[in-house]
Amino acid sequence: MAKLTSSSIVDILGAIIADELGRLRMGDEQLWKGRQWQSNTQIVFASKATGDAQEVIVDSFEWMSIASRVVEFFQLDSSELEDYLLRFSTLQQWAEVIETSREDHRLDITFCSSGSVAQVSHHRHDWMALLAEAQFFVDFIKRHDVEIERVVSFVPPHHIYGFIFSVLIPELLDIPVVRGLKAFSMTQAQQLTNNDLLIGFPAAFEQFVQMDTTFPPAANAVCSTGPCAPAVLNALTRNGLNSVFEIYGSTETAGVGIRNDPNQPYQLLSRWIKQGKEQLMDNLSRELIDLPDSIQWHGPGLFEPLKRNDEVLSICGKSVHPEAIADVIRQHPNISDARVRLNHAQESHSLKALLIADPEQRSGQAETLIAQVRTWLADKLEPHELPKRFAVRDSIPTNELGKEIDWESQPDLMRR
Known part of the structure; x- marks a missing residue:
């Protein structure tokens, strides 16, 4: 093509x-x-x-x-x-x-990141590399005795994952694709057919499991954008799916690995050459990339992500660990969850925090809760570790792929 x-x-x-x-x-x-x-x-x-x-x-x-x-x-x-x-x-x-x-x-395509950072990043990908990746996935899936006659995608085609699986693969195979709301409605109404390939993400598949959706025995699925719990993947196959292929990658890298069993390691795509424990080299551009997770290698081309690497930031010349600070905030009796990020809104770098309030324990207005948390943190954190801005929500905001997004994109939630 x-x-x-x-x-x-x-x-x-x-x-x-x-x-x-x-x-x-x-x-x-x-x-x-x-x-x-x-x-x-x-x-x-x-x-x-x-x-x-x-x-x-x-x-x-x-x-x-x-x-x-x-x-x-x-x-x-x-x-x-x-x-x-x-x-x-x-x-x-x-x-x-x-x-x-x-x-x-x-011919290159530029994709925007959609994760939890406040500043969107832009990543241009070589057209021939994208085509080669799509062909790799087709070959891998077919080697597992899977036939693809139609793609049913819950993932927007302007995201890199959606582009590869709901644009390039249907184009390569000359097969139809169903998208968006129509794809969800068709799946919930149990109108899928054998040899459908579902392109989804963890939150969507969790919803189908909660609704006890059943699937044709020769239908298959692909999951990406974040880790999917093995219990969800197992429930999908119990409800009829033949198999679920998991993709490991990002907007920055495109696909890095694929597997069809949550108990097995990922197979590294042929595009990548292992460099050390947590670096890869693109065999076309020779560019080195850092993987966002700690990796365990199980032999040539086989790997398993263990945990997200702890992001270390520099505030006032001192190192801070946002996740460690969030863990401290979660210990507050009226907070059920928390996120801590770099506060890009400030000229001098500082931190901001999102507080997820427990509805059963929360009382008063958001400003009151923020004041309580500020006072409570004062003797638990160093001055440079204290967030300068706080927001309060009932849940962690996510985008249409179920990935966390930065809460500052909704300024009405911010409280100083």
Whole structure:
């Protein structure tokens, strides 16, 4: 496959627009992410709107923000065709601009991280490396006597995991793909068929287990974006799935390993060469990467992540361990959980904390609880370890993939 099809580009454009409007219009995230995007969907200003159901009305800032995301994702600046996004309004027209750009110019794709850090990072991936990775996964899955006739994806296609498994793999195999809300509805209604390949993430599969969803005996699944409890994976196979393949990787690295048994190690992708215990070398770019976890190696190309490496930060010239500070906060009688992160909002680095309040023990307003926690921490932490900003929530905020996101993206929750 030398290029993306127009329909795949339209799906990706819809996901990018939904993600950007969900970010800009706080409270409307699910509305946009549940929308079905079509090739005739139009991005228009209110002054030009006609009331058509396929119109998405935006202001000038939103239009520029969306266009900028599209330009970066598809590297349109390499062809200098980015201005055409401002001349056209339908997703099909945008897709044609992208196809024209990719014919003779840069093919690489840029993905944004979606984890718990406050500052989003951008990572450009080589097109041929992405294709090779998708083919590796296809070959690995087929070696386990799995046939794939349709992809059913709960993962947005503008995320690297969703791109590889719900865009590239269907393109390589020339098979249909079902996405988003329709994929969830079909699964919950138990309308899947044999040889479906489900592309999901831990929180989605946990939900299906809680609902006691059953699956066809020749359907299979892929899980990524974070560790999935073995009990959940085992429940999925008891409920009918033939097997569940787990992917280990990140936005920065793309895929690193794959396995289809939670009791077995991951197989390292052929792209990577082991360098020491927790470093890999890309055999194409020769770039070295640091793995985010402590790794146990079980022989050539076989590994097991043990635990997340403790992030050490420097505050006022002194080392601090955010997770250790969070552990101290969790000992407060009215706190059920906590997160501690670097406070990027401050010119001089400091820490911020998210407090998850136990509803049965919490009393009073958030400001009162924060004051109690501040006082309680004063004789338990060093001055440089004390968070400067606090927020209170009932649960840890996550994105559509079930991954933790930074709570400061919801400023109404912040309390000084």
